[in-house]
Amino acid sequence: MFTGNKYIYLLLIFKISVLKEVLPKFNSTFSIDCVLFGFDEGELKILLIERNEEPFKDWWALPGNLVEENESLDQSATRILHELTGLSDIYMEQYYTFGDVNRHPQGRVVSIAYYALLRLGGDKVVKPISNYAKQAYWINVKDLPKLAFDHQQIFEKGMEKIMRRIKHQPIAFELLPEKFTLTQLQNVYEVILNKKLDKRNFRKKMLSFGVLRDLNEKQYGVSFRAATLYKFDKRKYAKLFSKEISF
Amino acid sequence: MFTGNKYIYLLLIFKISVLKEVLPKFNSTFSIDCVLFGFDEGELKILLIERNEEPFKDWWALPGNLVEENESLDQSATRILHELTGLSDIYMEQYYTFGDVNRHPQGRVVSIAYYALLRLGGDKVVKPISNYAKQAYWINVKDLPKLAFDHQQIFEKGMEKIMRRIKHQPIAFELLPEKFTLTQLQNVYEVILNKKLDKRNFRKKMLSFGVLRDLNEKQYGVSFRAATLYKFDKRKYAKLFSKEISF
DNA sequence: TTACTTAGTGTAAAAAATACACGCTATATT
DNA sequence: AATATAGCGTGTATTTTTTACACTAAGTAA
Numbered sequence: 001m002f003t004g005n006k007y008i009y010l011l012l013i014f015k016i017s018v019l020k021e022v023l024p025k026f027n028s029t030f031s032i033d034c035v036l037f038g039f040d041e042g043e044l045k046i047l048l049i050e051r052n053e054e055p056f057k058d059w060w061a062l063p064g065n066l067v068e069e070n071e072s073l074d075q076s077a078t079r080i081l082h083e084l085t086g087l088s089d090i091y092m093e094q095y096y097t098f099g100d101v102n103r104h105p106q107g108r109v110v111s112i113a114y115y116a117l118l119r120l121g122g123d124k125v126v127k128p129i130s131n132y133a134k135q136a137y138w139i140n141v142k143d144l145p146k147l148a149f150d151h152q153q154i155f156e157k158g159m160e161k162i163m164r165r166i167k168h169q170p171i172a173f174e175l176l177p178e179k180f181t182l183t184q185l186q187n188v189y190e191v192i193l194n195k196k197l198d199k200r201n202f203r204k205k206m207l208s209f210g211v212l213r214d215l216n217e218k219q220y221g222v223s224f225r226a227a228t229l230y231k232f233d234k235r236k237y238a239k240l241f242s243k244e245i246s247f
Numbered sequence: 248m249f250t251g252n253k254y255i256y257l258l259l260i261f262k263i264s265v266l267k268e269v270l271p272k273f274n275s276t277f278s279i280d281c282v283l284f285g286f287d288e289g290e291l292k293i294l295l296i297e298r299n300e301e302p303f304k305d306w307w308a309l310p311g312n313l314v315e316e317n318e319s320l321d322q323s324a325t326r327i328l329h330e331l332t333g334l335s336d337i338y339m340e341q342y343y344t345f346g347d348v349n350r351h352p353q354g355r356v357v358s359i360a361y362y363a364l365l366r367l368g369g370d371k372v373v374k375p376i377s378n379y380a381k382q383a384y385w386i387n388v389k390d391l392p393k394l395a396f397d398h399q400q401i402f403e404k405g406m407e408k409i410m411r412r413i414k415h416q417p418i419a420f421e422l423l424p425e426k427f428t429l430t431q432l433q434n435v436y437e438v439i440l441n442k443k444l445d446k447r448n449f450r451k452k453m454l455s456f457g458v459l460r461d462l463n464e465k466q467y468g469v470s471f472r473a474a475t476l477y478k479f480d481k482r483k484y485a486k487l488f489s490k491e492i493s494f
Numbered sequence: 495t496t497a498c499t500t501a502g503t504g505t506a507a508a509a510a511a512t513a514c515a516c517g518c519t520a521t522a523t524t
Numbered sequence: 525a526a527t528a529t530a531g532c533g534t535g536t537a538t539t540t541t542t543t544a545c546a547c548t549a550a551g552t553a554a
Contacts, residue, residue, distance in 0.1 A: 029276050030357060073346035097344040097359050099320035110277055112344050224530045225520045244491040471499045472551040
């Protein structure tokens with residue numbers, strides 16, 4: 001059957017083998033690494049995985065993956081987040097690209113870093129799924145283990161980023177459940193900015209922006225006096241964007 | 248001569264053709280694009296080249312080039328700036344990575360964008376050098392032509408970046424000659440922020456930071472009253488970094 | 495000498511940021 | 525039922541920062 005087309009047949013086989021040899025290099029040149037921030041039990045946490053593959057097998061690392069050929073960076077970040085957490089519709093932001101020659105021991109891999117802010121606790125607990133990881137855990141940012149690759153650096157830059165961003169944009173709300181108390185909100189600011197804030201001044205300023213809706217509703221099931229619940233009013237973003245909020 | 252090895256001969260030819268087809272793709276997967284800001288004659292300008300190669304031959308574009316395999320992104324940006332302008336020791340900052348699938352018509356090229364601030368005019372005129380460009384010009388940011396690729400978007404994001412940065416970091420000084428007048432400094436702020444500032448309030452605030460050294464020296468060779476020259480005191484950065492400067 | 499152009503200066507009012515302490519109230523305990 | 529507990533919620537005075545605003549001074553050119 002192939003007698004007349006021997007050449008072509010062999011060439012096809014060969015083509016496939018060459019492509020297999022070269023394309024993986026191509027495919028492995030970008031990756032996305034994600035710093036997923038979550039707020040739970042008064043602590044700021046990030047999602048870390050325990051690697052199950054070389055290099056850095058058994059090390060802790062930021063979740064990440066390779067970018068595929070037919071997806072944009074943002075799409076890739078969204079996909080990777082979904083694969084890891086099952087979550088969709090989470091706002092992720094690209095914040096820096098790490099491209100030192102030897103950052104990956106197996107070749108040149110440039111990594112584009114994204115962060116996202118997730119609501120933890122409550123009914124929306126994030127159950128990480130992953131095939132290249134043994135396990136995934138939420139770990140307090142003040143108590144991080146040693147990380148694989150240059151992930152320590154990637155984390156630190158992400159942390160700096162949200163410290164700056166929280167003064168300009170209402171990102172704190174993304175870490176809280178839909179209904180929250182002012183004390184919880186203040187906790188988010190305190191943990192991210194890493195300093196104590198004055199309760200009265202905090203409340204005065206926050207309420208003055210007019211982006212909080214008093215729900216006329218109280219916490220339920222807490223010991224001691226229940227606090228009023230608030231909701232974030234998304235239509236009134238603009239005012240917070242325009243100016244630095246100093247605490 | 249090749250009778251016994253016809254297959255191998257053909258396969259070799261084929262291998263070369265396949266590699267040529269695939270490897271350039273690999274090499275071309277990252278590029279650096281630079282937004283080089285300069286301040287001259289009271290105007291904020293950027294360096295644009297007129298392309299002399301396909302794709303987008305004859306279009307205006309941001310200067311940029313491919314990242315080589317043995318250099319980090321920062322090194323690559325520094326090299327590309329040097330090749331284009333002959334300048335060294337210029338601080339460049341990476342600010343965003345553009346990776347839409349179809350941003351480059353000839354394949355997947357992810358571009359890491361950097362900006363730099365340069366002193367124009369005086370004796371330090373930048374003479375751009377380039378081999379893939381017909382010419383390079385400094386063009387007022389308020390009067391930009393249509394740009395190749397997604398370079399309009401890259402420029403806009405860079406512009407936003409320096410608008411925000413100038414409120415936190417003393418980048419204005421990098422656009423001015425070593426000795427400058429307060430009016431020139433105010434001009435830089437006005438052009439970048441795109442609004443008029445009050446002269447007295449501007450001077451009061453700037454001087455209050457204590458980062459300006461009065462040189463007890465006047466402008467020379469100007470029509471009309473000569474202004475006092477100042478110099479930026481680099482040791483006193485910190486104060487400006489810590490807080491937003493509002494104008 | 496005059497006309498012109500830019501340099502250089504101060505104050506008052508408004509707004510924003512800061513510092514600071516105690517009574518309230520819902521729950522848990524006895 | 526009384527009491528202890530622990531987080532909730534509130535106001536004012538002071539200081540600092542921001543804003544608005546207009547004229548005189550000095551040097552150049554004709």
